[in-house]
Amino acid sequence: xxxxxxxxxxxxxxxxxxxxxxxxxxxxxxxxxxxxxxxxxxxxxxxxxxxxxxxxxxxxxxxxxxxxxxxxxxxxxxxxxxxxxxxxxxxxxxxxxxxxxxxxxxxxxxxxxxxxxxxxxxxxxxxxxxxxxxxxxxxxxxxxxxxxxxxxxxxxxxxxxxxxxxxxxxxxxxxxxxxxxxxxxxxxxxxxxxxxxxxxxxxxxxxxxxxxxxxxxxxxxxxxxxxxxxxxxxxxxxxxxxxxxxxxxxxxxxxxxxxxxxxxxxxxxxxx
Amino acid sequence: xxxxxxxxxxxxxxxxxxxxxxxxxxxxxxxxxxxxxxxxxxxxxxxxxxxxxxxxxxxxxxxxxxxxxxxxxxxxxxxxxxxxxxxxxxxxxxxxxxxxxxxxxxxxxxxxxxxxxxxxxxxxxxxxxxxxxxxxxxxxxxxxxxxxxxxxxxxxxxxxxxxxxxxxxxxxxxxxxxxxxxxxxxxxxxxxxxxxxxxxxxxxxxxxxxxxxxxxxxxxxxxxxxxxxxxxxxxxxxxxxxxxxxxxxxxxxxxxxxxxxxxxxxxxxxxx
Numbered sequence: 001x002x003x004x005x006x007x008x009x010x011x012x013x014x015x016x017x018x019x020x021x022x023x024x025x026x027x028x029x030x031x032x033x034x035x036x037x038x039x040x041x042x043x044x045x046x047x048x049x050x051x052x053x054x055x056x057x058x059x060x061x062x063x064x065x066x067x068x069x070x071x072x073x074x075x076x077x078x079x080x081x082x083x084x085x086x087x088x089x090x091x092x093x094x095x096x097x098x099x100x101x102x103x104x105x106x107x108x109x110x111x112x113x114x115x116x117x118x119x120x121x122x123x124x125x126x127x128x129x130x131x132x133x134x135x136x137x138x139x140x141x142x143x144x145x146x147x148x149x150x151x152x153x154x155x156x157x158x159x160x161x162x163x164x165x166x167x168x169x170x171x172x173x174x175x176x177x178x179x180x181x182x183x184x185x186x187x188x189x190x191x192x193x194x195x196x197x198x199x200x201x202x203x204x205x206x207x208x209x210x211x212x213x214x215x216x217x218x219x220x221x222x223x224x225x226x227x228x229x230x231x232x233x234x235x236x237x238x239x240x241x242x243x244x245x246x247x248x249x250x251x252x253x254x255x256x257x258x259x260x261x262x263x264x265x266x267x268x269x270x271x272x
Numbered sequence: 273x274x275x276x277x278x279x280x281x282x283x284x285x286x287x288x289x290x291x292x293x294x295x296x297x298x299x300x301x302x303x304x305x306x307x308x309x310x311x312x313x314x315x316x317x318x319x320x321x322x323x324x325x326x327x328x329x330x331x332x333x334x335x336x337x338x339x340x341x342x343x344x345x346x347x348x349x350x351x352x353x354x355x356x357x358x359x360x361x362x363x364x365x366x367x368x369x370x371x372x373x374x375x376x377x378x379x380x381x382x383x384x385x386x387x388x389x390x391x392x393x394x395x396x397x398x399x400x401x402x403x404x405x406x407x408x409x410x411x412x413x414x415x416x417x418x419x420x421x422x423x424x425x426x427x428x429x430x431x432x433x434x435x436x437x438x439x440x441x442x443x444x445x446x447x448x449x450x451x452x453x454x455x456x457x458x459x460x461x462x463x464x465x466x467x468x469x470x471x472x473x474x475x476x477x478x479x480x481x482x483x484x485x486x487x488x489x490x491x492x493x494x495x496x497x498x499x500x501x502x503x504x505x506x507x508x509x510x511x512x513x514x515x516x517x518x519x520x521x522x523x524x525x526x527x528x529x530x531x532x533x534x535x536x537x538x539x540x541x542x543x544x
Contacts, residue, residue, distance in 0.1 A: 001288075001289055004288045006288070011288075012287060012288045012289070013285035013286065013287060013288065014285065014286050014287075014288050014290075014293060015284060015285060015286075016273075016276045016278070016283075016284045016285065016286050016376060016378060017273055017284070017378075018286075018293065020292075020293045020294075020296075021286060021290065021292045021293045021298075021356070021358075021376075021415075022292075022300070022356065022415070022417075023296065023415060023416075023417035023418065023420075023421060024292075024295065024296025024415055024416050024417060024418060025417070025418065025421055026293075028294070030364075055418070055422070056422075056425060080364065082364065084293070084294065086293075092302075092352065092354065092380050092383075093424075093449065094417065094420045094421045094423075094424035094425075094448055094449060095424055095425070095427075096421060096424070096425055104288060104293075106288060106289075108364050111364075129408055132404035132405055132406040133404055133405070133440065134404040134419065136401055136419070136422055137418055137419070137422075142418055143293075143294070143295060143296055143418075144295075144296050144416035144417070144418045145294075145295035145296065145297070145366065145416070146295065146296060146297065146327070146409055146414055146415075146416045147406065147408070147409070148295075148366045149295060149297055149366045149368060150327070150328075150408055150409075151366075152365075152366035152367055152368070153328060153367070153368055155367075168405065176366055177365065177366060
């Protein structure tokens with residue numbers, strides 16, 4: 001962590017009464033910084049607004065959130081900016097009456113990710129943890145992340161980049177911190193996120209890019225072994241091809257490579 | 273909030289890098305204070321330890337947690353002590369390597385609950401929100417509470433004390449911040465919490481008290497209308513009889529009254 005701001009004021013402390021701390025009562029987003037600019041800033045702001053509405057959060061000053069992010073991105077070592085919008089201070093208990101919200105912005109250095117992941121692809125495995133269904137929270141990047149933490153802690157083998165999570169019906173949802181795409185012939189599919197998962201900003205960008213050939217649909221976990229190509233998307237690490245899922249290997253990378261060519265330059269990421 | 277301690281040191285601020293804030297990566301418990309003592313302290317400590325193990329939290333100094341609670345309970349206006357055990361500071365991301373944990377203890381005044389709820393009973397209704405199934409988190413009092421916040425926000429009518437939550441199978445789980453008991457003739461039932469819900473300390477105490485006549489089982493929401501008596505349990509508000517569920521009224525209160533006689537004195541709560 002390089003620096004932080006709370007409601008626009010430089011500082012790295014937060015009152016103990018904040019509801020993000022008590023209940024995970026917050027939403028967040030994470031932006032990549034390239035050439036002192038926060039990448040895809042408007043899309044991140046729009047997603048924060050949608051999540052704030054869905055969770056009936058207090059009204060945030062969106063121009064102040066915008067200014068917070070730009071200031072953080074201007075930090076000379078900035079690599080990643082994280083924005084957390086909390087419901088703010090609360091009395092004891094779950095009731096949300098009268099909360100006024102709090103903006104937290106943190107700037108981190110460049111992520112330590114190995115750039116070779118884009119050329120070689122990564123190894124995944126299937127998580128043991130099964131994601132719960134909660135339509136009221138599905139799609140939102142909210143502050144209740146214990147499922148992702150438990151799933152991530154299954155990655156004890158350093159050769160495994162991440163795990164894929166499925167729901168109780170056996171439909172794949174995502175990795176712990178990336179969305180998933182699977183190509184079957186000419187058709188690219190990404191999981192429907194109406195019951196679980198986070199609708200990532202990079203995922204939306206890819207869906208725009210692939211308009212006409214990409215579909216959002218339920219994807220049976222088992223069907224992934226029939227795919228010609230898998231890749232992950234994330235706003236910080238960009239497009240990451242998948243080399244293997246458990247013992248199954250993938251050799252196709254055509255769509256991931258095309259997307260890296262069209263999207264990675266603006267993110268300051270390599271094009272292999 | 274009257275006072276707070278972070279890792280045993282008086283203070284009401286927390287570093288912005290704490291994982292409770294980013295992910296709800298924490299467990300908690302809330303104790304009633306009576307005569308400067310934290311009620312049912314050993315049971316609360318035991319439950320914290322079980323939750324810490326289940327979530328692979330760092331090793332906490334349990335004698336320090338104990339001392340923190342006793343010091344908080346000794347505050348002259350103490351009514352409630354809340355303990356939050358966070359996984360502590362983390363780098364960006366879900367991985368939990370190297371976290372060392374942080375103890376947060378907050379003391380609040382006497383709750384503003386109307387003491388007449390114990391004599392008259394309270395009105396409940398069924399929540400629209402359906403609780404998700406997550407066996408890996410079920411039973412634990414963890415820091416991911418957005419479902420309870422959304423459900424609680426359904427209580428816009430001030431005459432409604434709380435809502436009852438069910439899972440997708442139509443089995444009742446609990447209220448937003450209390451466990452539920454239902455008496456059918458001589459048998460008292462409380463929901464099985466293997467897929468959702470929080471196994472409360474007051475619930476455990478009641479199950480001990482009613483050993484032989486109480487069963488933990490799946491309870492269909494619809495069957496609650498056939499019960500002779502419903503009541504709620506919570507460590508701060510004690511035993512709370514239910515007067516009505518939606519339009520259905522309950523007249524039985526015998527088990528709730530017997531439990532209030534045996535448990536309320538030690539909590540400093542009225543026996544109607």
